Amino acid sequence: MSDDNTNSRDKRSRSPSNEDRRGLKRKFDDRHEVRLIIRTRDAGAIIGIGGENIKRLRHEYKASITVTDSRTPERLVIMDGDEDNLVLIITDIGKALVEGNKSKTDKDDLELKFLIHNSQAGCVIGKAASKLKELRKDLEADIKVFPECCPRSSERLIRVIGKPELVAKAILHILVLLKPFPPRGPIDFYEPSNYDEYMVPDYGGYYDDEDDRKGKRNxxxxxxxxxxxxxxxxxxxxxxxxxxxxxxxxxxxxxxxxxxxxxxxxxxxxxxxxxxxxxxxxxxxxxxxxxxxxxxxxxxxxxxxxxxxxxxxxxxxxxxxxxxxxxxxxxxxxxxxxxxxxxxxxxxxxxxxxxxxxxxxxxxxxxxxxx
Incomplete structure (x- = not known):
């Protein structure tokens, strides 16, 4: 009988305490998933030669990072990690994208587009766009929420333009803002295989050659x-x-x-x-x-x-x-x-x-x- 009690006490002592569980919960709650849309031509700057850069990012920041394959002008970059590391990852990626596009533009500003569920867009926009104006001012970035969902999905794009560090902080700030407001309704993740060139102006995606988008529109x-x-x-x-x-x-x-x-x-x-x-x-x-x-x-x-x-x-x-x-x-x-x-x-x-x-x-x- 005493042996049974001893075993029970040992099991309880080995099991996580309430405090430990709260710590695990906090650690889990601190993690976020970021879904970026990038041009297919920009994927190489993130992946690196032989995948060296993406391996470095995963190891250095202890995060899951995936760049999807696609035969369309768009790819997804999907990241999962804690808030601080995601800010550093997006800043790192942003600087690589700016550097990689130096031959096409002399601007140092970064443009990134990330996905949220359609039902969450109102939390970012606010009544009469009041929240959106507040975010632009507080985060010192140009922020736009596109009006239509990406093709065959329930996701909408938010575009953020600014210095890489500010863009990264703005994206994570918005995702933290949305954490208490989970998606409502069907969840259909955007797949670049459903890319539709003629819907690009509405959902905010990328053309095959972004430099020629005006020609394509006309x-x-x-x-x-x-x-x-x-x-x-x-x-x-x-x-x-x-x-x-x-x-x-x-x-x-x-x-x-x-x-x-x-x-x-x-x-x-x-x-x-x-x-x-x-x-x-x-x-x-x-x-x-x-x-x-x-x-x-x-x-x-x-x-x-x-x-x-x-x-x-x-x-x-x-x-x-x-x-x-x-x-x-x-x-x-x-x-x-x-x-x-x-x-x-x-x-x-x-x-x-x-x-x-x-x-x-x-x-x-x-x-x-x-x-």
């Missing part, structure tokens, strides 16, 4: 960014009331002579015809076209959804680009521009129709009133 008939393209491409070739009458042709404008627009932009839109006729299905799946539909202005709110939730969901579910033009005063119609392959466009049109029907809006009655 390479489709002078349309500017993705939203601007949707507005500028209006003309006589629109579809009415979600009817599928043709695919709209080229990006150069939907004028009455569709064939001329299609020929002018054929090289940009149509991929090379495969030499193997059996791959015609593959050709159709990657063929991107643009379609426009006109809806009564009263339906715009239904299509957009609360805080843009419905139109974002349609984009994510179909992979198509879906944009609604700006509301001009007194205009009875709004134009929706859909871009993608035939299947993406068809699915987007279907979901748009479902949005209209789910709203129990008497669409046929509205058409008569407008005609």
């Amino acid at each position: 390479s489709f008939g002078g349309g500017g960014g993705r939203r601007d393209r949707g507005r500028s491409d209006r003309g006589g070739g629109r579809d009415r009331d979600f009817d599928r009458r043709g695919s709209g042709g080229g990006y150069g404008g939907f004028n009455n002579n569709r064939n001329r627009g299609r020929d002018r932009d054929r090289d940009d839109i149509y991929p090379p015809v495969p030499s193997n006729p059996g791959r015609i299905t593959d050709l159709l799946s990657c063929l991107k076209t643009t379609q426009q539909v006109s809806i009564p202005a009263e339906l715009a709110g239904v299509i957009i959804g609360k805080q843009g939730s419905n139109i974002r969901k349609i984009r994510m579910d179909t992979g198509a680009e879906v944009d609604l033009d700006d509301a001009d005063g007194g205009k009875s119609d709004r134009i929706i521009t859909i871009k993608g392959n035939p299947e993406q466009i068809a699915n987007a049109q279907y979901l748009l129709q479902m949005s209209q029907e789910d709203s129990k809006y008497d669409y046929n009655k509205t058409k008569k009133e407008l005609s």
Whole structure:
């Protein structure tokens, strides 16, 4: 019996005390995960020749650091460690990136972009952007929260510009600020394999060649960014009331002579015809076209959804680009521009129709009133 008691006391003495547990909890709570998006071309500056630099960072700062592989212009740098060491790591990485880009720019400022869950963005922005203004002033850095989630994810980007040390401290300050506010709703981490060049202006990612981003934004008939393209491409070739009458042709404008627009932009839109006729299905799946539909202005709110939730969901579910033009005063119609392959466009049109029907809006009655 006494032996049993002795064993019990020994077990208790070997088990962590409450104080030890609190210490372990504090140590765990001090750790943070940072998810950066970088240009693929900048990955070498972080990894180093033969991986020497990233090994040094892991060893020196006792942190987990991963640079994901990607065939797109973007990669992720995922770091896990305590707050102080993460500040040092990001500063170290930032200085390497600034040095590596000296040939392209003479600026010493660092630009880094990191990911947070969409539901946490409001904590950074605050009412009427009051918190964001406060952070900019207190952290002495240029901070921007991009409005859209990264493609097929629930994550948004925050861009921070400033001296490397200040950028690192700002990123960790924001992550510490968000610690008491865990993500709400579905969590879909951004994968660079889902990169979408045409969504870059909205979610804040990187182009294949960032130096040429202005050219890329204006390479489709002078349309500017993705939203601007949707507005500028209006003309006589629109579809009415979600009817599928043709695919709209080229990006150069939907004028009455569709064939001329299609020929002018054929090289940009149509991929090379495969030499193997059996791959015609593959050709159709990657063929991107643009379609426009006109809806009564009263339906715009239904299509957009609360805080843009419905139109974002349609984009994510179909992979198509879906944009609604700006509301001009007194205009009875709004134009929706859909871009993608035939299947993406068809699915987007279907979901748009479902949005209209789910709203129990008497669409046929509205058409008569407008005609």
